[in-house]
Amino acid sequence: MTRLTHFREILRYVPRFRDRAFVIAVDGAVVEDENFPNLLLDIALLRSLSIRVVLVHGAAHQVRKYAAMLNMTPSDVDGTGITDRETLQVAVTAASRVTHEILEGLSANDLRAAYPNALVAHPKGILGGVDHQLTGRVERVDVGQLLTLLEHDIIPVVPPVGCDGAGNSYRLNSDAVAVEVAKALRAVKLVYLTTEGGIRGPRGVVRQMTVEEADAFLKRHKPDLSPVAQTKLAHAVRAGKEGVERVHIIDGREQEGLLGEVFSNEGIGTLVYANEYQSIRPAQKRDVRAVFGLIQQGVRSEELARRTRADIERQIGDFFVFEVDRNPVACAALIAYPAENKAEVASVFVDDRYANQGIGARLIRYAEEAARARGFAELFCLSTQAINYFVQKGGFRLGTPDDLPPARRERYEQQGRKSQVLVKPLMPPSTAAVAP
Ligand SMILES: CC(C)(COP(=O)(O)OP(=O)(O)OC[C@H]1O[C@@H](n2cnc3c(N)ncnc32)[C@H](O)[C@@H]1OP(=O)(O)O)[C@@H](O)C(=O)NCCC(=O)NCCS
Structure with missing residues (x-):
């Protein structure tokens, strides 16, 4: 496709997406990839089309790196396991570093961005007899805060850390944060940018699935899926069931992957769609x-x-x-x-x-x-x-x-x-x- 036709394809979508929110969830490893500056350019393009963008990011990659530098073994890396006090400190430092890197990248593209404190979190609690300590779950998203930023043309950059009313911090899983933010903002799209790309089935990447198909696929193929694919698909299914109409899972290291996937048929990832429209x-x-x-x-x-x-x-x-x-x-x-x-x-x-x-x-x-x-x-x-x-x-x-x-x-x-x-x-x- 020539660039011009590409541009025409994109413009076709503009009326549908204008002033609607896209939640883009970036894995920590993608932020360090050489394609990240291209992703920021894509985000600048989305903004120029009046699409509201919220960035949610993970930090597992950086938690591993930072912990290795400190010669310590973290009790959890991605906000799903048990977070002890020391691991929380590592996670907060690593996540802040990632947030800052994203803010730097956005400002290099003349995009205004801010780090809101928009996640009200509570401890995940004792599950199956195991106390998850400082691992949290999102209790509520402060939508007003996010909307205030969006209305002023500011991109919120949301890290996988939340606070409760008493000023305690909790480590959150970024995939789950992205679902909550997308639901709260009634986002038209939730896009997961991973280092693996679309969901692979027995016949290669599955290009699109309804939420029900994705649910069945997950049950049938769970043992064959990588941990990354499992969590992305599980969260895509949850988002779909809870009202997010389109969830894309794509490779964040692929040049033009983001625009190709959300604006045309030329994508490379997997789309999980919720509404039962006549195909x-x-x-x-x-x-x-x-x-x-x-x-x-x-x-x-x-x-x-x-x-x-x-x-x-x-x-x-x-x-x-x-x-x-x-x-x-x-x-x-x-x-x-x-x-x-x-x-x-x-x-x-x-x-x-x-x-x-x-x-x-x-x-x-x-x-x-x-x-x-x-x-x-x-x-x-x-x-x-x-x-x-x-x-x-x-x-x-x-x-x-x-x-x-x-x-x-x-x-x-x-x-x-x-x-x-x-x-x-x-x-x-x-x-x-x-x-x-
Ligand atoms: C033929 C065509 C319509 C199949 O579409 P599709 O959506 O990929 O096919 P489906 O998913 O419904 O079916 C897949 C099955 O058909 C088989 N199949 C696909 N193309 C085939 C072909 N040309 N000859 C024989 N079998 C074929 C696949 O191997 C698969 O078999 P399996 O279920 O046993 O694994 C598509 O390949 C196509 O567009 N072909 C070119 C145009 C054409 O020849 N049109 C017909 C003239 S009007």
């Missing part, structure tokens, strides 16, 4: 560019027949798209041949980055239901490289050019692609309803 919808005029882009990918690999942009503009009413976070990532068309009582499912294309996640199957099912609802007796399609897919996953059988409506057959001969014809008889809805 498939009929395409509209504004989708012409996205649909054209998807089909071009298929044309390049000779999987799809050529279509000009003008063709797509004319036929956009036949298309439907599968969208993730409002971005079309796959498309298909249903073309009616009323005289023959048949319909064609055409131009099925799933962006490579979203392959093998059941999207193709859902598009074909959608086309099938739509064709059935319109009373067509048969669905057909033409394929060069996904023949087995339509047979094995879609329940189509091999057909011949004789199965095509005459007008379609004529075009088939002209195109000379020698695609395989595939056919699926459709049962009327009433019969389908009683079928076993």
